[in-house]
Amino acid sequence: MGEKTVIILHSGDMDKVYSALIIANGALAMGMEASIYFTFWGLMRLKKGELNKGPLSKMNMMGLGRQMIKQRMDKANVASLERLMNDFKELGGKIIACEMTMEIMGLSKEELRTEWIDEWGAVGSYIQEARNANVTLFI
């Protein structure tokens, strides 16, 4: 242990949430520590029942493109975001929720999936996490 991956998830787009969770799970599976800092549109995905509700980052076409990609993902047997999140937590992944975003968006803790959230923080929490990280990404 000791090696670490820290990801900032700024986007709430479905495909980018997938990227963040797949990379973070990969890091944990390969023996690293991993944490994801959910901020701005990304934080919206931590609202109850919203994890898989994001649009597609490109070719969303009012949800039509998203529907098509979803079908293709099902066909390719891609795991659901809910499952990836549960695996992430089971393997010891850490989730930090951005407090400033909560203030801007007018969100209360009760509206979020608090069972997933390990820490509530600001930029200092991210820097502290990333200070000794080997991999850090902004998605």
Added chain:
Amino acid sequence: MLSESFRFFLGVRILAEMEIDVRGQTCPVPLVECRKALKKASPGDLVIVKGTHPASKKEIPMACEAMGLKVLDIEDKEGGKEWEIKIQR
């Protein structure tokens, strides 16, 4: 698999074998399920992973090497459509 208390009661080290089937699963499930099994296994236990996802065949051994675990065998099955990896925890 024997429970920890039962092992303690017996006072002996019995090596367990754990098999996980991730055939038909895609990235990152084989890697993640393998890690979950390794976490549950005790030192010395054998974890056998069966899968079809091509990249995982080389990435699971990479993960094991990074974690200092021994890959005992990598075998192709079903004419190369499936693989089986044996790992010692």
